[in-house]
Amino acid sequence: MPLANTPKPPYYTVIFTSVKSNNDGYDEMSDKMVELVVKQSGFLGFESAKGEVGITVSYWESLEAIRNWYANTEHKEAQNKGRSDWYDSYTVRIAKVEREYSFNKG
Amino acid sequence: MPLANTPKPPYYTVIFTSVKSNNDGYDEMSDKMVELVVKQSGFLGFESAKGEVGITVSYWESLEAIRNWYANTEHKEAQNKGRSDWYDSYTVRIAKVEREYSFNKG
Numbered sequence A, B: 001m002p003l004a005n006t007p008k009p010p011y012y013t014v015i016f017t018s019v020k021s022n023n024d025g026y027d028e029m030s031d032k033m034v035e036l037v038v039k040q041s042g043f044l045g046f047e048s049a050k051g052e053v054g055i056t057v058s059y060w061e062s063l064e065a066i067r068n069w070y071a072n073t074e075h076k077e078a079q080n081k082g083r084s085d086w087y088d089s090y091t092v093r094i095a096k097v098e099r100e101y102s103f104n105k106g
Helices: A026-037 A063-071 A073-086 B026-037 B063-071 B073-086
Strands: A011-020 A043-050 A054-060 A087-104 B011-020 B043-050 B054-060 B087-104
Touching (some): A011 A063, A026 A073, A054 A063, A054 B043, A054 B054, A063 A073, A073 A087, A087 B011, B011 B063, B026 B073, B054 B063, B063 B073, B073 B087
Antiparallel strands (some): A087 B087, B043 B054
């Protein structure tokens, strides 16, 4: 199930877009973060794709759930390593999802 | 400049995540849509990446600007072709960006 299955809006999203300059050790850390994030209270799902830009969109029940994830000790270590080792640049956007619709070819 | 350079929030975003079953003619249509969207009033930028899932995140001044883009005749034709030819499934989420922060390795 590659597309996230989210509840009826409203809910929150974190849009993380990035350009990496180095990948050493990144994939292991990324796998570890996925293992952790799925256990976070209020986590609803995520989608991720990589090209010239990497995009990860995660979905959350509340702003508090997002704050808790960003305050998670292991996630903070990963964020620090992201800035020192992997990312040339990134943008984090926090947004409130107001509407959602889906298409599925029968 | 691969990352979108957006103004101070609030502004709006459309998160389009998709799984394609067919790519015939898609790239030409995608290029045409990029040409058109950058001319739309209220368009602020976009980011796109493709993997197992494709993700395109576009940024807009207002909900009205988003509505105008979705009502654009050529965009409507592309949407119809998307459902008939290219996409197995997709989700469109409309969200209000409340906070944004960026990192740039000097």
